Amino acid sequence: MYKEKQLLxxxxxxxxxxxSSKRNTILKAFLKEEGHITAEELHKKVNEEDPSIGxxxxxxxxxxxxxxxxxxxxxxxxxxxxxxxxxxHTHHDHLICLKCGKIIEFKNPEIEETQEKIAGKHKFxxxxxxxxxxxxxxxxxxx
Numbered sequence: 587m588y589k590e591k592q593l594l595x596x597x598x599x600x601x602x603x604x605x606s607s608k609r610n611t612i613l614k615a616f617l618k619e620e621g622h623i624t625a626e627e628l629h630k631k632v633n634e635e636d637p638s639i640g641x642x643x644x645x646x647x648x649x650x651x652x653x654x655x656x657x658x659x660x661x662x663x664x665x666x667x668x669x670x671x672x673x674x675h676t677h678h679d680h681l682i683c684l685k686c687g688k689i690i691e692f693k694n695p696e697i698e699e700t701q702e703k704i705a706g707k708h709k710f711x712x713x714x715x716x717x718x719x720x721x722x723x724x725x726x727x728x729x
Contacts, residue, residue: 590617590656590673597654611636612647616657622668622689662689662718679717685726 594613598605615631616623629644648669651657658672662682668689679697681690697717705712 593673594651594654594656597650603650608636608639608643609647609650611639612644613651613656616648616651616669617671620671621691622660622670624666624668628669660716660718662687662720679719681719681721681723683723683726684720685722688723688725690723 591610591613594609595605612628612632615635616628619628619631625641625644625648628648629639629641632639632644648657648659648667652659652669652672656671656673657669660668660670660680662668662680676693677698678691678693681692682688683690701712701715704710
């Protein structure tokens with residue numbers, strides 16, 4: 587967590603923003619999550635430690651974490667924003683269940699290689715990309 591905290595401190599300093607104990611509490615709770623989390627879910631977790639932190643503060647700080655490069659935001663099929671770690675985490679893609687909302691992360695070097703070949707063929711430089719596959723997870727399929 588030290589490197590993430592330092593990155594945020596530098597970002598706040600560049601933007602002339604202050605560092606606060608509430609922001610530290612939110613960052614700590616966010617970094618504990620290894621998967622995707624919504625602002626509402628993070629608010630519930632943060633509230634266990636500090637009930638004075640409101641949902642608006644969570645939203646503002648998640649945007650700030652995104653702007654600082656600490657968080658990646660995705661809007662899946664239903665449009666609700668989900669956040670995940672971005673700093674020092676490798677690229678991955680997603681399988682999203684349309685019934686229960688489960689998000690499965692996966693890595694596949696063959697997909698990455700194919701994308702690079704296609705881009706090269708078209709003399710196109712990829713700066714970022716996202717692969718989201720929608721369907722039904724095994725648990726929902728068996729119901």
